[in-house]
Amino acid sequence: MEKLPRYSECFICGRDNPAGTDITFIRTEEGVACEYLAAPKHNGYRGIIHGGIISALLDECVGWAVSLRAGRMCVTGELTIRFRKSLPVSTKVTVKGFCDPEQKTRRLFRGYGHIEDEAGTVYAKAEGRFFPMSEEAQKPVFECLKMADAPEKAVTPADIWGEDCRK
Numbered sequence: 001m002e003k004l005p006r007y008s009e010c011f012i013c014g015r016d017n018p019a020g021t022d023i024t025f026i027r028t029e030e031g032v033a034c035e036y037l038a039a040p041k042h043n044g045y046r047g048i049i050h051g052g053i054i055s056a057l058l059d060e061c062v063g064w065a066v067s068l069r070a071g072r073m074c075v076t077g078e079l080t081i082r083f084r085k086s087l088p089v090s091t092k093v094t095v096k097g098f099c100d101p102e103q104k105t106r107r108l109f110r111g112y113g114h115i116e117d118e119a120g121t122v123y124a125k126a127e128g129r130f131f132p133m134s135e136e137a138q139k140p141v142f143e144c145l146k147m148a149d150a151p152e153k154a155v156t157p158a159d160i161w162g163e164d165c166r167k
């Protein structure tokens with residue numbers, strides 16, 4: 001399974017954001033996934049991870065899944081989260097994101113995801129609508145993206161989507 005690129009300042013995937021979650025996403029057969037060890041610095045109430053952190057993890061994981069399908073980086077237009085169970089600090093969880101295979105238009109992509117622990121307990125579910133950036137608008141993203149295992153190495157659209165990626 002291939003590691004996806006990272007953006008150093010990003011709250012979720014940035015290796016240089018000390019307040020963030022320091023996540024590496026991987027491309028899976030079904031979509032995108034990452035592991036997250038629930039950290040005390042992400043508390044809302046004591047001992048429980050803040051809902052905003054849970055939302056941000058799902059936003060980026062599902063955002064990556066739809067971006068891989070769309071052939072462009074996408075922005076989130078709408079995101080609905082269902083918080084099913086409080087996520088205690090120190091719990092190791094997996095975040096999974098998917099793109100809806102039934103896409104009716106290339107203008108808007110629907111995606112969904114969830115957060116689960118090793119026992120299969122689901123803490124939160126997400127669904128959302130995502131909009132592909134224009135080629136021009138995504139250029140600054142690629143000025144900041146770096147390979148996960150080589151932080152000095154720049155990333156091109158072809159590294160993510162292949163040579164046949166959408167123009």
Ligand SMILES: CCCCCCCCCCCC(=O)SCCNC(=O)CCNC(=O)[C@H](O)C(C)(C)COP(=O)(O)OP(=O)(O)OC[C@H]1O[C@@H](n2cnc3c(N)ncnc32)[C@H](O)[C@@H]1OP(=O)(O)O
Pocket residue numbers: 006007010013059060061062063064067073074075076077078108129131141145
């Ligand atoms: C960095 C490294 C890692 C990269 C990792 C990659 C994953 C990144 C994950 C993080 C993503 C983020 O958080 S991004 C940050 C948060 N999001 C944003 O900043 C986006 C801000 N919003 C916008 O830019 C805009 O509102 C857009 C692009 C969403 C839509 O604007 P627009 O293009 O002008 O759309 P518009 O013409 O008004 O509408 C077109 C059609 O879409 C519908 N529509 C419009 N907006 C919405 C909406 N929010 N939700 C549902 N539907 C909508 C309209 O009803 C219409 O339907 P009809 O009438 O045609 O039927």
